[in-house]
Amino acid sequence: MEEILKIEGLSKSFDDLTVLEDINLTVAKGEVVVIVGPSGCGKSTLLRCINGLESIEEGKVLLDGETVNPTTGNIRKLRERIGMVFQSYDLFPHMTILDNIMLAPLKVQKRDKAEVKKEAEELLARVGLSSKKDNYPRQLSGGQKQRVAIVRALIMNPEVLLFDEVTAALDPEMVREVLDVILDLASQDRTMIIVTHEMAFAKAIADRVVLLDAGTIVEQSDPISFFESPKTERAKKFLSTFEYSKQ
């Protein structure tokens, strides 16, 4: 399979706190990689390194052979090719839904306005939010905002999509509508790296599951092996935190 993203010996620390240590990960075109792990293990930092929101001291992130480095001139071009959706709602509050979606294609890609508008409306329809296009973010529920954020990333036609716990801040009844949108993307063969705590979703969508703990990859395998016969003690322990039984 053709590889699109390659992370080589990536280490990252904040002052003297080491957050990521010697991460090696290769993602193939069309592959869905789900990253799981306890809170604070470095999942967000890893995603932020991938699209150059964090500086990298050691190791490399390569997108299709090009090094991602926030201090070099081509970082904007690379970011255009990597879409990211964050955990906290990050729509621009002073713009309508349509304007939020159209900003980057118009200003960054300098595409034709009529064409961008048409695509934005089609994508909104696909996530069931056509009626909200002229509303402001404050008029939407959390789940609706996250669906718009996904559309906003999608319209740039990125080669890789990064999702950082996009349902973690949502009320339970809204989680599903967002995850369904991501499942729909997987069926279109999008390359995605997804950080999530929704294990049933991870099992359904992943081609590969990666367990991150204390900044290192402790186990990675296909979802069936990972969830049904985890190899490491650490993975067993992590998975057991999602199980409940009456004592």
Place this chain on the structure above:
Amino acid sequence: MGIEVIFKGKNLIRLLEGLGIAMKISMISVAISIVLGIILGMLMTMKKPAVNAVLRAYLEIVRIMPQMVLLFIVFFGITKMTGINLSAETASLIVFSFWGTAEMADLVRGSLISIPAIQYESSMALGLSGFQTYVYVIIPQIIRRLIPLSINLITRMIKTTSLIMMIGIVEVLKVGQQIIEANRKTSPKAAFGVFAVIFLLYYLVCGPISALSKMLEKRWEN
């Protein structure tokens, strides 16, 4: 009632002229304050300790000094110390700008730090440049926060211009006093009428400005 003195001779025109001077001084000061305040406010968010210390001290001075004291220091003090003869109007402009710049800087700083980091990051993640991020994402949000607050500052400045008569500028309140003095014998109740009219004038100027700010605030709440 004493209101008739307003319509005697050129009294009404003089009152309006006085109001004009007050407006002129506050508007010029506001314009200066907005420009300098934006620059200083941005400097304050840059986390340079030395710059911050100086600006903090400046803000503190403006906060604890009554505007009247500042006016006296600039108008009489500077003239005494340097021999430069400042006109009362220039002195007022200096003091009002000195005060307004400090307040604006603090408002700008507050608005800047109130924009969550995720707004910058999600804009950058979409491939926008730092400059585009400021122009399309950050500055429009800051302006929305800033306009109601600076309108409030404008109305406070207009009201505070009543102090400049203390250094000899004949603004609306001073004209009012002159009218009352001049008509003390013929209309002993003139004070009531004159002050009622001045109240009305201030209201006519500041009322719409406040209303505008309330309207913008309503429209932009998010």
